[in-house]
Amino acid sequence: MKIKLSLAVCDGTDESDAQPLLTLELDSQPSIETLGLSLANGKVALTQLQARIVTRQVELMSARQRQCPACGLDRPLKDYHDVHYKSLFDRVAVRVPRWQRCACSVRAEIAGRRRWISAELEYVPSHLAATIPYARSSELLELLLPVADLAAAAWTEPSAAGTMVRLST
Ligand SMILES: [Zn+2]
Numbered sequence: 001m002k003i004k005l006s007l008a009v010c011d012g013t014d015e016s017d018a019q020p021l022l023t024l025e026l027d028s029q030p031s032i033e034t035l036g037l038s039l040a041n042g043k044v045a046l047t048q049l050q051a052r053i054v055t056r057q058v059e060l061m062s063a064r065q066r067q068c069p070a071c072g073l074d075r076p077l078k079d080y081h082d083v084h085y086k087s088l089f090d091r092v093a094v095r096v097p098r099w100q101r102c103a104c105s106v107r108a109e110i111a112g113r114r115r116w117i118s119a120e121l122e123y124v125p126s127h128l129a130a131t132i133p134y135a136r137s138s139e140l141l142e143l144l145l146p147v148a149d150l151a152a153a154a155w156t157e158p159s160a161a162g163t164m165v166r167l168s169t
């Protein structure tokens with residue numbers, strides 16, 4: 001049995017046509033123990049859904065940031081850079097535009113270095129690690145969620161406040 005999932009995005013007044021998200025192959029004659037989605041199915045669905053949502057949200061964020069806060073005009077494109085947004089629902093590779101400084105402004109706009117990590121990806125492992133060893137909490141999260149390579153999720157990057165975040169055993 002195939003289950004086809006589609007996704008339509010409604011932001012503001014516009015709603016996109018439903019686009020195919022993924023197809024799941026499920027047993028059409030399951031036993032009681034295998035009814036419904038498996039953990040593996042759930043991880044795949046979450047990963048695909050997260051990728052689509054994050055990509056769309058980054059597009060909206062970028063479009064909003066294009067507008068000069070002083071004069072309201074759209075700034076020209078400078079270039080693109082690739083980032084990997086990390087969350088409890090896996091990593092999402094997104095292409096993010098950088099906008100040139102607006103001609104109306106003589107002050108340099110210094111964009112702070114962003115950490116492309118979800119707040120939940122920082123909170124949940126640290127919350128678990130407060131009660132069980134970090135290695136066990138990582139195993140637990142990787143068992144239940146589509147988060148891969150949790151230890152490499154840039155725990156040592158400086159946080160927005162400039163402090164170091166390190167969650168290790
Ligand atoms: Zn301007």
